[in-house]
Every structure is written in structure tokens, then in C-alpha cells.
Amino acid sequence: MHKYEKIWISLGTASLAIFLIILGISAVHGGHTPAASGIETIHPEHIREDARFSEPGLKKATEGDYDYDLYFIASAFMYEPGEVEIPAGSTVKIHVTSPDVVHGFQVVGTNINMMAEPGLISTYEMTFDDPGEHLIVCNEYCGVGHTDMTSTLKVVDGGTDHD
Amino acid sequence: MTNYTGSEIFSSKTRVNPKDGKLVLANMFWVAFALLIGGTAGLLQTLVRSGHFELPFGIGYYQLLTLHGVILALVMTFFFIMGFQIAALSRTAGVFNNKERTLGWIGFWVMTVGTLMSAAMIAMNEASVLYTFYAPLQAHVLHYIGLTLVIVGTWVSVAGQLMRYFRWRKENKGHKTPLLSYMTAINNVMWIVCTIGVATTVIFQFIPWSLGWVETINITLSRTLFWYFGHPLVYFWLLPAYMIWYAVIPKVLGTKGFSDNLARVSFVLFLFFSIPVGIHHQLVDPGIDAFWKGLQVVLTFMVIIPSLMTAFSMFAVFETYGRKQGAKGLLDWFKKLPWTDARFVLVFIGMLFFIPGGLGGIINASGQMNQVVHNTIWIVGHFHITVGAPVILTYFAAMLFLLPHITGRKIDKIANRLGLFLAYTWALGMGIMSLAMHWAGLRGAPRRSTYSEYGGAEVATEWITYQVMQAVGGSFLFIAIIIAILMFLKLITGPKADDIEEFPVAMFMDQDAPVVKWVENWRLLIIITIFLILIAYTVPITQMFTEEIPGAKGFKLW
Amino acid sequence: MAEEQDRKKEEEKHDEDDHHKLDLRGTFMMVMAIGGLMLLSWFAVFILFMERM
Numbered sequence: 001m002h003k004y005e006k007i008w009i010s011l012g013t014a015s016l017a018i019f020l021i022i023l024g025i026s027a028v029h030g031g032h033t034p035a036a037s038g039i040e041t042i043h044p045e046h047i048r049e050d051a052r053f054s055e056p057g058l059k060k061a062t063e064g065d066y067d068y069d070l071y072f073i074a075s076a077f078m079y080e081p082g083e084v085e086i087p088a089g090s091t092v093k094i095h096v097t098s099p100d101v102v103h104g105f106q107v108v109g110t111n112i113n114m115m116a117e118p119g120l121i122s123t124y125e126m127t128f129d130d131p132g133e134h135l136i137v138c139n140e141y142c143g144v145g146h147t148d149m150t151s152t153l154k155v156v157d158g159g160t161d162h163d
Numbered sequence: 164m165t166n167y168t169g170s171e172i173f174s175s176k177t178r179v180n181p182k183d184g185k186l187v188l189a190n191m192f193w194v195a196f197a198l199l200i201g202g203t204a205g206l207l208q209t210l211v212r213s214g215h216f217e218l219p220f221g222i223g224y225y226q227l228l229t230l231h232g233v234i235l236a237l238v239m240t241f242f243f244i245m246g247f248q249i250a251a252l253s254r255t256a257g258v259f260n261n262k263e264r265t266l267g268w269i270g271f272w273v274m275t276v277g278t279l280m281s282a283a284m285i286a287m288n289e290a291s292v293l294y295t296f297y298a299p300l301q302a303h304v305l306h307y308i309g310l311t312l313v314i315v316g317t318w319v320s321v322a323g324q325l326m327r328y329f330r331w332r333k334e335n336k337g338h339k340t341p342l343l344s345y346m347t348a349i350n351n352v353m354w355i356v357c358t359i360g361v362a363t364t365v366i367f368q369f370i371p372w373s374l375g376w377v378e379t380i381n382i383t384l385s386r387t388l389f390w391y392f393g394h395p396l397v398y399f400w401l402l403p404a405y406m407i408w409y410a411v412i413p414k415v416l417g418t419k420g421f422s423d424n425l426a427r428v429s430f431v432l433f434l435f436f437s438i439p440v441g442i443h444h445q446l447v448d449p450g451i452d453a454f455w456k457g458l459q460v461v462l463t464f465m466v467i468i469p470s471l472m473t474a475f476s477m478f479a480v481f482e483t484y485g486r487k488q489g490a491k492g493l494l495d496w497f498k499k500l501p502w503t504d505a506r507f508v509l510v511f512i513g514m515l516f517f518i519p520g521g522l523g524g525i526i527n528a529s530g531q532m533n534q535v536v537h538n539t540i541w542i543v544g545h546f547h548i549t550v551g552a553p554v555i556l557t558y559f560a561a562m563l564f565l566l567p568h569i570t571g572r573k574i575d576k577i578a579n580r581l582g583l584f585l586a587y588t589w590a591l592g593m594g595i596m597s598l599a600m601h602w603a604g605l606r607g608a609p610r611r612s613t614y615s616e617y618g619g620a621e622v623a624t625e626w627i628t629y630q631v632m633q634a635v636g637g638s639f640l641f642i643a644i645i646i647a648i649l650m651f652l653k654l655i656t657g658p659k660a661d662d663i664e665e666f667p668v669a670m671f672m673d674q675d676a677p678v679v680k681w682v683e684n685w686r687l688l689i690i691i692t693i694f695l696i697l698i699a700y701t702v703p704i705t706q707m708f709t710e711e712i713p714g715a716k717g718f719k720l721w
Numbered sequence: 722m723a724e725e726q727d728r729k730k731e732e733e734k735h736d737e738d739d740h741h742k743l744d745l746r747g748t749f750m751m752v753m754a755i756g757g758l759m760l761l762s763w764f765a766v767f768i769l770f771m772e773r774m
Contacts, residue, residue, distance in 0.1 A: 001425075002740045004749040005475050011756055012471040016464045016525075019763055023530045027457065032531045032774070034446045037453035039706060043713045076720050101718050102297050102382065104538045108607035108622055111773045113447060113534040117382055118299060118715040120449035126774075135620040139538035139609035141225060141293055143300070143720025147615035422740070474755060478748035486744055494747045518755055522762045529763070532770045605769065672740065 035114035036122035044118035047073060047099045056080045058092070066091040066125055074103035074116040077145030079136060083152045091127040104140030107153055115140060128155045166257045166331050172341050173414075175665040183253035184569035186267045190246030191562060193275070195651050197239035202644035204231035209596070209637030212630040214614045224613035225291045225721055232294030233285065236550070237313060238278050240400045243558050245270065245320045247403050248347040250565055252324055254666045255341035256331040263323040263330075270320025277312025280305050291721040293611065295389065296369070298380045301717030304373040311365050314358050321351045332683075339678040342423055343410050343668060349430040350402040352685070353395055356692060357438050360391035372717060379714025383450035384707045390441035391700065398437040398466075400550050402430070404557035408477060408510065411561075414667035415506050418484040421476035423671035427682040429469035434692055436466035439699030446533040450712060455703045456530065462699060463528040470521055477514060505574075505582025509560035512590045516552035520545065523601070538611070541604020544597040552593050559585060559647060564664055566654040573660035581650040588643035596636025603629035 026032045047053045056071040057080075067090040073080040074096055086092055096105045096116040103116040109132075114122045138149035171177045179187065204227045210216035211224055218224065249267055253259055259267065283305070284290040290306035328348045331340060340348075364385045372380045413420040420426070442459040445451060485496020501507045523545040527536055536542060563582050567573055574582075604610075608626040617623035681687055 002479070002743060002745055004745050004752075005472075005479075005740075008475050008749065008752045008756070009468070009471055012752075012759075013468060015756060015760060016467055019525070019529060020461060020464055022767065023460070023532070024457070027453070027531060033453040034456050034531045035534055036447050036449040037451065037456060039450050039452065039710045039712070041710065041712050044715055076718070101300050101715075101720060104609070106538065106607065106609060109773065111531075111534045111770060113537045113539075115445075115448045117449055119382065119713040122447075122449040135607075135617055135622055137607075137609050137612075137617060139611070140297070141228075141300075141611040143718070144223065144225065145720075146225075147612045147617070150617055150620075471752075475748060475752050478751045479743065479745055482745055482747045483743055485747075493750060496747055518758065519762075522755075522759050525759065526763055526766045529767075532766060535766055535770050535773070605766075 031125070035112070035124040038123070040121040040123065041119060042097055042121050044097075044099050047097060052095065053097065058084055058086065061093070064093065066093050068092045070094045072096040072105065072116075072151070074098045074105055074138065074149070076100050076103075076143050077138075077148045079138075079149055079151035081151065083154070085154045085156050086128050088131045088155050088157050089127070089129060091125065093123060093125045095121050095123050097121045101142050102140050103138045103142050103149065106137050106139045108135045108137060110134060113139070131155045131157050165260070166334055167255060167341065168335055168338060172255050173668050173670050175667070177254060177666075177668075178663065179250050179253045179565075179569055179666060180258035181569075183249055183259050183264060183267075186264060186271065187246045187250045187253075187565065188569055189268075189271055190242045190249070191566065191651075193242035193278075194239050194246070194558070194562070195648060197234045197242065198644060199648055201231050201235035201239060202641055204228075204234070206637050206641040209630075209634040212612075212614050213634035214627055214630065215634075223288060223291060223721060225293065225611075226285065226288050228611065229291050229293050230282075230285050233281060233310075236294050236396075237310070238274075240550070240554075241274060241313065241317055243561075244350070244399065244403050245274075245317060245324075247406075247558075247561055247565070248324055248350070249320070250569070250666065251343040251347055251406065252327045254343070255668055256327055256344040259323065259327050260330070263327045266323030266326070267320050270316045270318070270323065272316070273319060274313050274316030277309045277314075277316055280309030280312065282309075284309065288721070295393070297389075298369065298372070298382045298385045299715040299717050300721075301373055301719055304370060307365050307369045307373060311362065311370075314362055314365075317354065318358070321354060324348075325351050340683065341668075342426060342671070343406055345427060345683070346402065346406045346410070346430055349434050350399060350406075352689065353402075353434050353437060353692075354399050356689075356696070357392045357395035357399075360388040360441075361393075364388035379716055381707060381712060382715050383448070383712055384704065386445060386448065387442070387451075387700075387704060387707065390444040391438070391696075392441070393444060394441045395437045397546075397550060398433055400554045402433060403561075404513070404554045405430075405473060407557050407561055408473065408514070410669055411667050412477075412507065412510055413480050413484075413669035413671075415504065416480070416484045416501060418480065418487065418669075419674070420669045420671040421479045421483075422673050424673055424676060424679050424682075425472060425476055426671075428679060429472045431682050431688060432469040433466065434688060435695055436462055436469075438692065439695045440466060440528075442699070442703065443528045443533075446530060447537050450707065450710075451703050452706070455699075459699055460528060460530045462695070464525075467521070467525060474518075503579075503583070505579045505586065506560045506563050508583055509556045509563070509586045512586050513553035513556035513560075516548045516556075516590075516593065520549040520553060524549065536604055538609060539604035540600045540608045540610045543610045544600030544604060547593060547600070548597045552589070552597075556586065556589060559650075562651060563654065564666060566651060567660075567664040568666045570655050571659045571663055572654065572657065573662060573664045574654070575657070578650055578653040581646055581653060585643055585646045585650060588639055588646060592636045592639025592641075592643055594636070596633050596640065599629040599632035599636065603633075 136151040289303035485499035490496035
């Protein structure tokens with residue numbers, strides 16, 4: 001091997017290792033594991049009989065170290081709820097599932113981007129600090145009305161007991 | 164003599180056997196045809212998304228998108244790869260025997276029948292499920308059977324190719340196999356191992372389910388089996404381009420390749436690490452534990468290393484050549500490169516695209532960072548500057564010498580000039596389109612979506628500006644495709660030449676160095692490949708059975 | 722026989738093609754530039770990721 005080749009391969013591999021170490025630290029210590037990881041099942045035909053999804057939307061958390069649970073049903077071709085308000089500064093655990101085909105739950109301008117699949121619940125925890133409005137789209141093809149699937153997530157000022 | 168073992172491998176006089184040539188040519192006709200159809204679909208898609216065009220005759224956007232994906236990502240690439248690999252084997256290992264060639268023809272016809280079946284289902288709007296055909300969207304059973312036949316056809320053709328390679332080995336025990344032949348064998352073995360995944364899901368899940376024999380389908384499993392195939396698929400496209408970069412381009416320059424051994428080792432690394440990484444396409448899927456996602460991210464990063472090696476050896480060849488031509492400074496060897504030879508220019512522009520293409524790939528595979536770009540149009544930008552530029556431009560360069568080589572002609576001035584126009588037009592169109600896609604993607608624009616204002620959302624207005632840019636790029640690309648078709652026609656018509664165009668095969672600087680022994684120890688290679696697959700997939704796939712994920716019924720929502 | 726002669730010629734050339742003697746300063750610069758771009762682009766998106774957290 002040429003001297004320069006050795007240097008290049010070593011430095012290149014070292015950079016990749018650094019990337020992996022940063023990702024690892026962010027995942028383990030920052031709690032940033034990839035969205036929707038883990039296996040939580042639900043029967044796709046009985047979603048609405050499930051207490052959590054019977055009335056999708058924002059609910060005060062009863063357990064865990066976060067403030068709210070936010071339940072979303074992604075179906076062809078709509079999101080329920082069609083609009084949701086979140087108090088700024090609160091930590092929310094989002095749960096999404098589908099009664100029909102695969103959808104892609106994406107809150108534009110945030111890191112919330114995960115697949116919604118029938119039979120499984122996708123979850124992601126996130127703190128909303130800055131007030132503002134986010135468009136929610138479906139980013140996995142689900143049929144002819146795919147781009148009609150939208151919702152709005154509004155982060156609004158005040159009214160939070162958590163800082 | 165049926166096996167090439169010495170200088171004839173590198174001789175400019177050695178030709179692909181005419182009987183093998185016919186088979187190669189048959190495959191290449193499909194490439195040109197698929198390119199035209201798929202390219203037209205692509206143009207129309209960018210026009211629709213610009214908001215200034217509506218599809219006529221009741222054609223659906225997603226129907227068109229399905230056609231675009233299937234005909235380009237699967238059909239065009241498969242026919243090219245089969246054709247090129249057969250040519251490479253016939254050129255460097257020696258003529259196929261009847262049995263091997265017959266397998267090539269059977270494979271060709273099986274692929275043809277499969278393609279026509281799927282195409283008919285797509286045309287009838289019975290299969291608008293995109294090329295990834297994610298369940299539980301349910302297409303007509305004939306679509307799945309058609310796709311299966313396409314894969315089975317490649318198996319038959321690959322069997323003939325592998326038999327050719329192993330016959331050379333058997334008849335020349337102890338010798339190092341011709342590099343190009345060795346590389347086709349690596350690509351083919353990888354292909355057999357990875358297509359087992361997609362064949363399993365289609366035969367045991369999709370077909371019984373779409374026939375109504377079973378009511379539901381395990382979609383987590385089907386997605387995982389698809390991507391077990393779907394990532395090596397991209398290396399199946401890429402490795403023939405690497406074959407040309409390593410073993411053909413140095414000869415085009417009139418110089419030697421950098422290192423035969425390094426090329427072989429990098430191909431072995433592709434065999435090992437291109438398969439146990441499919442879950443990096445499912446980083447934000449439910450149903451898979453974070454640990455296994457992380458493990459496959461690490462394995463994915465391993466597959467970057469052979470591409471780092473490739474980058475070095477490409478520049479090394481160019482620099483060494485330029486210095487032999489008298490270049491003295493740090494970078495003036497660039498000026499010495501053959502900028503008027505379309506074979507070189509097509510490939511070189513492809514290589515340039517592969518730099519941002521590869522870097523984007525590292526970002527995509529970076530675990531949680533995938534959430535920034537997942538299913539946004541950034542991803543579409545990414546694969547258009549990987550498969551849609553380096554790979555396809557290298558395929559064009561290969562056709563530039565292969566078509567006249569086989570039909571007994573020579574690249575004339577006009578064909579060469581068309582090739583240069585093709586390269587520059589493609590670079591312009593793809594540059595504009597992919598840049599717009601990358602930027603829009605970072606701003607959240609979703610992929611796989613028709614034109615939409617998303618209820619007048621502000622951010623969507625911004626996306627549409629980028630979509631207009633994509634249509635501009637797409638239009639240039641369509642012009643480039645027309646140039647490509649004209650080039651193909653020019654190459655196979657006109658007067659025959661006495662001095663037939665060569666299929667360039669380069670010697671390497673370390674041609675006589677002893678070969679690294681283990682790179683042709685197939686038993687060892689396959690054991691390691693399977694071992695890595697078992698590590699990466701055993702637990703996640705087992706969990707898909709044991710965690711009792713409810714099955715999903717089929718839907719036809721288009 | 723032609724084959725053997727070719728081989729001999731190759732062996733003579735082998736020396737001059739020895740990798741260690743190649744002047745690859747330009748190659749080194751190009752790959753370092755690629756490495757730099759790799760770090761730059763990766764960290765740019767990583768920062769975007771952290772900002773959107």
C-alpha cells in the first residue's frame with residue numbers, strides 16, 4: 001500500500017468511527033434512539049376499541065417523566081386529530097398507529113419522522129420549546145389521497161406547569 | 164482455446180464471442196427501451212409536481228411513479244447487468260459453452276415475460292404500489308408473479324455466468340482468475356444470497372395473500388425481507404460500474420490499473436457488508452429494537468471503507484497517467500486526462516456525482532439522524548446522484564464501446580460527440596434536479612407525493628419553488644435521454660469496421676504480484692457472508708414471529 | 722512464447738510501477754478534500770438534527 005493510501009484509509013475510517021461514537025453517545029445518553037424503535041402491538045381492526053385511541057389527541061400523562069401523551073391515528077386519507085395544541089415547554093410522547101396501510105408520520109421542521117404501520121404503535125418523545133405551527137404530512141405513499149393527509153401541530157404559549 | 168489465461172485477456176484484439184454477443188445485445192435492447200419509457204415517466208412526474216401540468220388519459224401520478232421505479236430500478240438495471248457481465252466473462256474468461264449460453268437465453272426470456280406481466284398490470288392500474296410494493300397495499304397477483312419471474316430470470320442467467328467462471332477455475336487450477344470475471348462472480352454470489360429475501364416474501368407472503376388463500380400478511384416481516392434484498396440491490400447496480408472503473412477505464416487512458424489485489428479485496432468487502440445492513444432503510448420503523456438498528460448502522464459504516472479505497476485508486480490512476488504525460492505540479496495532471504473521449508468523460512462525471520452521493524449516504528445511514536431526511540425528497544435526490552448518475556453514466560460509457568464491439572463497428576466521431584453531449588446534459592439536468600431535491604428535503608418536503616399545496620401551508624409554497632427547479636432539471640435529463648437513444652442508434656447502424664472497437668481490459672501495476680489467496684476461497688467467503696447475516700438478522704426476524712404482531716388485511720387504495 | 726515475453730516485460734516494468742515510488746500528492750489532496758467534505762456535510766446535518774431536537 002502507498003503511504004498516502006494508508007493515511008487516507010486510516011483517517012477516513014477514524015472519521016466514520018467518530019460519527020458512530022457521537023451517534024452512540026447521543027442515543028444512549030441523550031435519549032435520541034431512532035424513532036419508533038421497539039415493539040408495541042395493537043390490533044389494526046380494533047384500534048377504536050382501545051382506550052388510548054378511542055379519542056385520539058392530547059392527554060395528560062399518567063406515568064413516565066413526560067407531561068402529555070399525544071395519540072394519532074393515521075388512516076387513508078386523514079390524520080386524527082386534524083389539529084392539536086401543545087403548551088410550549090412541555091414534553092410529549094407521541095403514539096401513532098394505522099388501521100389500514102403504512103403511512104409516514106412527519107412533523108415538518110422537527111425530528112418527528114417515523115413510519116405508522118398497522119399492528120404496531122410508533123412512539124417518539126419530544127420537548128416542544130418554541131411556540132409556532134408545524135404542518136404534519138404523510139411521507140409514505142398510501143394511495144390516491146396520500147397528499148390530502150395533513151394535520152397541524154401548534155405549540156402555544158403559557159399554561160404549562162412544567163419548565 | 165476456450166479459456167483465456169495470458170496476454171489475450173488484455174489484448175485489444177480479443178473479442179466477445181459473436182454468439183455470446185447476440186445474447187448481450189438482446190439484453191441491451193431492453194436497456195434502451197426501458198430507459199426511454201422510464202425517462203418519459205420521470206419527466207412527466209417532475210412536470211406534475213411543478214404544478215403546471217396535469218396527466219392526460221386518466222393516468223395516475225402514482226401509476227406513473229410505479230412504472231418509473233420498476234422499469235428503471237429493476238428492469239433496466241437487471242438487463243444491463245446481465246448483458247454486461249456476460250460480455251465481461253466472454254471477453255476475459257473466454258467463450259461460453261452451449262449450456263451456459265442457453266441458460267443466459269432462458270434467463271433473458273423469463274425476465275422478459277415477467278417484465279411484460281408486471282407492465283401490463285401497471286398499465287391496467289392494478290399495481291400502483293410503487294417499486295417497493297409495501298404491504299398491505301395489495302396489487303394484482305400477476306404483478307407479484309411478474310416480479311418474481313424477473314428475479315428468477317436473473318437467477319437462471321447468473322447460473323450460466325457462474326458456471327462459466329467456475330469452469331475457468333476448474334480448468335486452470337491454481338491460477339488467478341481474470342479480474343473482471345472474478346468481479347462478476349462476487350456480484351452474482353451477492354445477488355443469489357440477497358434475492359432469497361425478496362423471493363421468500365413474494366412467494367410465501369404476497370402471492371398467497373393476494374390470491375386470498377390467507378387473509379392477512381405480516382408486514383414487518385415483509386418489509387424486513389424486502390430491505391434485506393433492497394440494500395444489496397443498490398450494490399448490485401453499483402458493482403458493474405466499479406468493474407468498469409477499476410478494470411476498463413485505465414485501459415481507456417492507455418495506462419495500468421492501480422492494484423488488482425486492492426480491487427479484489429474491496430469487492431470481497433462489498434460481498435460481506437452490503438447484505439447485513441438492510442435495516443438502515445427501516446431506522447424509523449416500529450417493530451425493531453433500537454439495538455439491532457444500531458448494529459446494522461455500524462455494519463453499514465463498514466461498507467463505506469471499500470468505497471474510500473476505490474476513491475483513492477481512481478485518483479491514483481488518473482494522477483499516474485497525467486504524470487506520465489508530463490504533468491509536474493500538484494493538480495495539473497487533470498489537464499492531461501482525455502477530455503474528448505466520451506467513454507472517459509461519462510465515467511468521470513459519474514465519479515464526481517458519487518462524491519456527494521456517497522457523503523449523503525453516510526448521513527442517511529446515521530441512525531437517529533435519519534429522522535432529518537427519512538422519506539423526504541432528499542432521499543430521492545440521493546439515489547439520483549448514486550444510481551441515477553455514477554451508475555447509469557458508467558452504463559452509458561459501457562454501451563458506447565460494447566455496442567460497436569459486438570456489432571462489428573467502431574465508435575465514430577458523431578457517436579463520441581453524442582456521448583460528450585450526453586454527459587454534459589445529464590450533469591446539468593441531474594445537478595439542478597438533485598440539488599433542488601436535497602434542499603427541499605432538508606426543509607421537510609416529502610417524497611412519493613404528487614403536487615399538493617397542503618391546504619395552503621406556508622412551507623409547502625417553498626417546496627413548490629424547488630419542485631419547479633426539479634422540473635427544469637428533469638427536462639434537461641429527458642433531452643439527455645433522447646441523446647442517449649440517438650447515440651445507441653448511431654452505434655449499431657452505419658458501416659462495419661475492419662478495426663473493430665475494443666472492449667478495453669486493463670493490466671494492473673501489481674499484475675504479477677501474488678494474488679491474496681483467501682479472496683477466491685469461496686467457501687470461506689460464503690461462510691463469513693452468512694455469518695454476518697445471521698448476526699444482523701436472527702434476533703430481529705425471530706422477534707417478528709414471536710412478538711405476535713397482528714397481521715394486516717390487503718387494501719387497494721388507488 | 723509471446724506470453725512469456727510479455728511476462729518478462731511486465732516484470733521489468735514492475736519496478737517502475739511500484740506503488741511506493743508513485744508521486745501521488747495530487748491524489749492525496751483530492752481524497753483529503755473528500756474527507757473534509759465528509760466531515761463538513763455530516764456535522765452540518767448533525768447540527769440541524771440537534772437544533773430540531
